[in-house]
Amino acid sequence: MAVQIVIRKNAYQDSVTLMALSGKISALEGVQEAVVAMATDMNKDLLRNVGMLTPEVEELTANDLVVAVKADTDERCVQTVEMAEEALNKKQVAGKGAVVSPSSIASAVDLIPESNLVILSVPGQYAAREAMQALKKGRHVMMFSDNVTLADEKKLKEFAHQQGLLMMGPDCGTAIVNNVGLCFANVVNKGNIGVVGASGTGTQEATVLIDRLGGGVSQVLGTGGRDLTEEIGGRMMLDCIAALAEDENTRVILLVSKPPADKVAARILETCNQISKPVIVCFMGSGNRKDNRKNLHFAGNLEEAAEIAVRFAKGQEDDQVETPLPDAEKVAAHKAELKPGQKYVRGLYCGGTLCDEAMYIAKQTVGQVFCNVAKEADNRLADPHKSKGHCFIDMGDDAFTVGKPHPMIEPGLRLERIVEEAKDPETAVLLLDIMIGYGSHPDPAGITLPAILEARKIAKEAGRNLEVVAYVCGTDKDPQGRLEQEQKLAAAGVMIERSNARAARLAAAIVS
Amino acid sequence: MHYRAISADSVMLAALKKQTLFGVVDGLFAHSVNLRLPDKRLYSIVAASLDNGPDAIRVQGPEFTKAGVAVGQPVEISSDAIRMGRWQLSLAEVQSWQGAVPVWPTGQEWQKGLFFLFHLLTAQGQAGSLKLLWAKTEPKELFPRILRERAMCLLHLLAAGDPAAVQAGQELVGLGPGHTPAGDDFLAGIFLLLSLPGVPGEQKYVEWKQGMEMAISRTTTVSQAMLRHAMEGRAREWVLNLLAALFAGREEELESYGRQVLSIGSTSGTDLMAGLLAGISLLLRKDFSGLETAG
Numbered sequence: 001m002a003v004q005i006v007i008r009k010n011a012y013q014d015s016v017t018l019m020a021l022s023g024k025i026s027a028l029e030g031v032q033e034a035v036v037a038m039a040t041d042m043n044k045d046l047l048r049n050v051g052m053l054t055p056e057v058e059e060l061t062a063n064d065l066v067v068a069v070k071a072d073t074d075e076r077c078v079q080t081v082e083m084a085e086e087a088l089n090k091k092q093v094a095g096k097g098a099v100v101s102p103s104s105i106a107s108a109v110d111l112i113p114e115s116n117l118v119i120l121s122v123p124g125q126y127a128a129r130e131a132m133q134a135l136k137k138g139r140h141v142m143m144f145s146d147n148v149t150l151a152d153e154k155k156l157k158e159f160a161h162q163q164g165l166l167m168m169g170p171d172c173g174t175a176i177v178n179n180v181g182l183c184f185a186n187v188v189n190k191g192n193i194g195v196v197g198a199s200g201t202g203t204q205e206a207t208v209l210i211d212r213l214g215g216g217v218s219q220v221l222g223t224g225g226r227d228l229t230e231e232i233g234g235r236m237m238l239d240c241i242a243a244l245a246e247d248e249n250t251r252v253i254l255l256v257s258k259p260p261a262d263k264v265a266a267r268i269l270e271t272c273n274q275i276s277k278p279v280i281v282c283f284m285g286s287g288n289r290k291d292n293r294k295n296l297h298f299a300g301n302l303e304e305a306a307e308i309a310v311r312f313a314k315g316q317e318d319d320q321v322e323t324p325l326p327d328a329e330k331v332a333a334h335k336a337e338l339k340p341g342q343k344y345v346r347g348l349y350c351g352g353t354l355c356d357e358a359m360y361i362a363k364q365t366v367g368q369v370f371c372n373v374a375k376e377a378d379n380r381l382a383d384p385h386k387s388k389g390h391c392f393i394d395m396g397d398d399a400f401t402v403g404k405p406h407p408m409i410e411p412g413l414r415l416e417r418i419v420e421e422a423k424d425p426e427t428a429v430l431l432l433d434i435m436i437g438y439g440s441h442p443d444p445a446g447i448t449l450p451a452i453l454e455a456r457k458i459a460k461e462a463g464r465n466l467e468v469v470a471y472v473c474g475t476d477k478d479p480q481g482r483l484e485q486e487q488k489l490a491a492a493g494v495m496i497e498r499s500n501a502r503a504a505r506l507a508a509a510i511v512s
Numbered sequence: 513m514h515y516r517a518i519s520a521d522s523v524m525l526a527a528l529k530k531q532t533l534f535g536v537v538d539g540l541f542a543h544s545v546n547l548r549l550p551d552k553r554l555y556s557i558v559a560a561s562l563d564n565g566p567d568a569i570r571v572q573g574p575e576f577t578k579a580g581v582a583v584g585q586p587v588e589i590s591s592d593a594i595r596m597g598r599w600q601l602s603l604a605e606v607q608s609w610q611g612a613v614p615v616w617p618t619g620q621e622w623q624k625g626l627f628f629l630f631h632l633l634t635a636q637g638q639a640g641s642l643k644l645l646w647a648k649t650e651p652k653e654l655f656p657r658i659l660r661e662r663a664m665c666l667l668h669l670l671a672a673g674d675p676a677a678v679q680a681g682q683e684l685v686g687l688g689p690g691h692t693p694a695g696d697d698f699l700a701g702i703f704l705l706l707s708l709p710g711v712p713g714e715q716k717y718v719e720w721k722q723g724m725e726m727a728i729s730r731t732t733t734v735s736q737a738m739l740r741h742a743m744e745g746r747a748r749e750w751v752l753n754l755l756a757a758l759f760a761g762r763e764e765e766l767e768s769y770g771r772q773v774l775s776i777g778s779t780s781g782t783d784l785m786a787g788l789l790a791g792i793s794l795l796l797r798k799d800f801s802g803l804e805t806a807g
Contacts, residue, residue: 010583015690019640019778022689026653033654040686040693041730046658062686062732107561410631442634442647 001032002077003052003070006084011038011065018065021087025069028083030076035068036084105133119182120169121145127170128152135160135167142222143169144183150231153224157235166243167236172222173200173439176207184408186437187477191216192251193309194244196237199225201351201435202256202284202302204473205500208437208482209306210254211475212498215313218250219243225352228260234268241268245275254280254309256302258356272296278312280305280319284353285360301357303499323499326506334495334510337465342428345507346421347392348414350407354433354473358504359392365508366390373397387421390511392431408440415451422455422466429467430455431507433500434485436474445472445485449492456493467510468494471503515573515599517606518560523746524567525591525608532590537583538733542575546734547587547594554737555589557601563749563772564609566741569594571601611752613745616710616795617759625758625766626792630800632770633785640689641779642698642786646800655688659783662687663698663790670794673716678723685724685739686731694783696735699724700742701787702794707745708755711795750776751784 022036033050037043039060047053052068060066067084071077105118118134120127124147131141135156148170160167168175174197175182179190186204188211195210195217197203207217221243223236237255244250253272260268260283272279273293280297282305297312297319299305307321345362349355352373363369370391372384381388384399395407395414407414421427430452434444441447452468459466470489474482486496497503527533535555538548543559556568557576564570573579579599587596594601630646637643642659644651651657662684669677681699688694703724706717721743728739741747750772757765773788774781793800 015692015778015780018691019638019689022640035654035689037655037689038686038691038693038732040732042683042685042687042695043693046654046687050654062730409635410628412627412631440635441631442644446648 001070001072002074003054003068004077004081005052005054005057005069006067006081006088007056007060008065008067008088009060010063011088017087021067021084024087025067025080025084028071028076028080030072031069031080032072033068033070034080035066037066038062039064039066105130105137109134109137109139116140117142117177117182119144121183124148124170128156131156131167131169132159135163135165138163138165140166141168142172142175142182143167143224144171144173145169146171146225150226150229153226154232154235157227157232161235161239166221166239168222169199169224171199171225174203174220175222176217176220178219181438184435184437184439185220186211186474187479188475189214189216190218191313192218192249193254193313194218194247194250194252195220195254195256196223196240196244197221197256198223198227198258198353200353201433201473202282202353202357204351204435204437205302205354205357206254206256206282206306206309208473208475209303209499210310211477213306213310215306215310218247223257228257228264228268230261230264234260234264237268238271241271241275241279245277250277252278252280252309252312254282254305256282256305256353257284258353259283259285269293269296278317280309280312284357301361301499301501303501323501323505326502326509331506331509334467337467338428338510339464341425342464343511344387344390344424344426345429345431345511346387346390346424346427347431347504347507348417348421349392349394349433350396350411350414350435351433351473352394352396354471354500355392355394357500358431358433358507361501361504362390362392362508365505365512372399385417387424387427393417408435408444411441411444411447415448418448418451418455419458422458425462425464427459427466428511429469429507431503432468432470433503434470434472434474434489436472436480436482436485437478440480443480443485445480445488449488452489452494453492467507469497469503469507469510470494471497471500473500515571515579515601517601517603518570518572519564519607519609520569520603521564521567522608522610524555524569525603525606528589528591528603532588535587535589537581537585537587537596540576540581540583542577545576545579545581547589548733552733552736554733557594564611565748566611566744566746567737569601569603569606570609609749611746611749612756613708613747613752614756614759616708616712622759622761623796625761625763626789626800628763628766629754629758629770629785630789632767632774633782633789636771636774637782637785638774638779641694641782643782645786645790648801655694659684659688659694659698662695663786667790667794670716670720671797673714675719677716677720681720681724682727682730685727686735688783690777690779691732692735692738692777692780693731694779696731696739697777697780697783698787698790700738700747701784701789702791703739703742704745704747704751705788705791705795707743709745717794748776751788755788 026034040062069080117140119142121144127145157167173184188207221240227236244253282299308319372381374380472485535547535549539546545557547555560572666680684695754769
């Protein structure tokens with residue numbers, strides 16, 4: 001094992017640069033240990049304990065910088081040290097991975113002139129102004145903020161279109177651009193499927209299923225939740241489709257959204273018909289449909305959409321696919337565990353689009369489903385905090401998030417609701433999404449489990465059995481690890497399904 | 513190159529009214545310049561994008577690395593200007609910043625905000641730091657693992673009033689990555705909390721702080737200044753804003769102020785927030801390991 005040291009006396013590299021360097025050299029193959037730190041007494045002690053303290057380092061003072069590398073071979077050590085020297089000799093600029101806090105778009109652009117994308121997460125009343133500034137500076141925009149007026153959204157998107165820029169949002173939570181995940185995104189394989197999605201969890205579901213099925217994504221672009229309304233006219237979806245049509249790394253295009261306004265849908269589909277690449281369309285809740293246009297393929301849910309996309313990506317032109325029904329024996333066994341009176345499914349969702357998809361699927365089996373964000377007045381809950389009948393709650397809706405973080409980050413309200421639903425004697429099945437990936441809670445399954453266990457205990461003490469079905473939306477490459485999350489839940493008796501659609505079908509089958 | 517002083521620490525301005533000070537440029541970065549005085553105090557000139565802080569002046573203008581200033585250059589600081597060679601910054605119209613320190617609150621209602629901050633720390637804190645201080649799983653990387661071990665040890669000993677807490681605290685001084693090593697940022701958070709007005713003045717904490725004073729010199733110059741400020745109950749504007757919002761129960765402000773704190777430096781903000789929460793856990797006699805499983 002070889003050790004090499006770089007010393008910079010009275011060093012003046014800022015912490016951001018040092019951490020970026022540390023991360024870079026630690027990730028190199030063959031590097032066993034890398035320490036980038038000031039030569040304080042404690043850090044020197046630490047170096048001594050790991051066998052990297054040399055007499056030169058011992059002489060240093062607290063204001064001196066030491067880079068210590070231990071690697072498999074001398075050659076790797078020398079290479080790593082050369083990389084460190086080069087990085088330390090470079091002029092300090094804000095670079096990839098650096099965290100800077102400029103006070104305006106203009107100063108941010110000055111600070112990082114090579115940037116080409118601005119991500120905005122500011123209160124809605126300021127978001128449109130900041131986005132326009134960014135667009136005028138020639139930057140693409142991803143806007144996580146919502147509460148922007150439709151008029152402003154239209155203006156921004158028209159301007160972006162004229163400038164050849166992307167205006168992703170408002171209310172756009174997920175994108176993957178040139179393999180870089182933005183905001184809430186999962187670590188998925190690189191590939192040749194381009195995805196355009198409305199805002200968040202629908203896109204995440206599509207990308208993780210593509211990954212699981214052995215496919216990969218070229219680009220994942222977001223349009224925001226209102227892009228396909230009549231007022232906005234699908235402006236950004238059309239631009240994204242055009243961009244993916246031109247992109248040489250994209251072989252197949254997948255569109256994910258709630259059902260658009262009719263005229264908008266017609267415009268989108270006609271545009272897709274003009275391009276030669278196959279386009280898979282998942283307008284959730286509009287069911288499967290056939291279309292004469294050869295390159296258009298419709299999917300009834302996100303799992304089917306991902307399956308078709310991966311097939312076409314691999315050159316298999318087959319769009320016949322159907323989500324399998326739940327295992328009848330399994331369903332019967334769980335039905336038998338329910339007590340008389342337990343008849344409803346209660347879906348508590350962090351992801352709005354996943355909530356929608358689950359609700360549409362469940363409706364087909366159980367009939368009327370109530371929801372806090374249902375479009376139809378008859379199906380809308382009068383009080384979002386009180387469930388009724390079969391009920392699906394989008395916990396990311398404003399009713400739960402004004403002044404509070406989104407449940408994907410801070411799940412406290414959902415945990416309380418899980419326990420509340422268990423107290424209702426008519427609750428038979430709890431249906432949950434567990435969202436992992438960047439931006440999400442570091443251990444969603446872990447933090448949800450105690451609430452699930454308490455819920456089941458409450459039901460048991462009342463002489464009932466509470467069934468819990470969950471779906472972990474993510475990949476094994478995500479920081480939280482999909483498998484680990486599933487195992488935690490399964491160990492507690494939670495039924496795990498491999499897609500949101502299957503989870504919804506299982507939950508609905510148990511109560512039907 | 514045009515620079516304009518926007519605001520400055522009122523304590524610093526008051527000191528400058530009494531006498532002109534002479535020092536040298538100690539550190540030069542894109543967004544800050546550190547000036548070292550003969551008594552080893554540090555004054556900082558920081559970019560307008562950063563917040564006000566103890567002994568700091570906020571300045572509008574280009575990156576300081578373009579100012580034609582060099583490390584080691586002599587500097588004269590008076591109540592009307594800072595002069596470094598040909599670089600001159602007028603303080604004539606600078607606004608005075610009063611770093612109002614929040615008072616330790618009574619009642620319990622405000623404590624609901626802790627749950628949010630705890631999760632903000634674990635969800636949004638920087639990797640390689642103390643963000644997982646209260647997590648069940650141990651970090652694998654060297655620095656986070658050792659920092660966590662020593663931080664936990666310190667908290668247990670402090671809570672128990674064990675005199676060994678002094679050594680435990682000293683073993684965090686200067687430990688970790690960063691220009692202000694992670695252990696120092698963590699300790700600064702605890703020092704600040706224990707120094708707030710209205711805090712229950714338990715003798716064990718007073719003695720511990722006294723025992724820590726000697727160890728402060730064993731770290732970088734910048735960190736020493738930060739630790740001394742924290743011991744005096746002085747801190748950056750973003751930190752004070754966060755504590756004020758937390759103590760006043762203004763939950764809707766916690767996210768924006770919390771993110772500002774987390775954005776400090778590379779991992780400094782994360783470690784500082786961990787220290788603030790650790791200090792609060794000591795004063796409330798609560799173990800935050802339980803927060804991960806709380807509903």
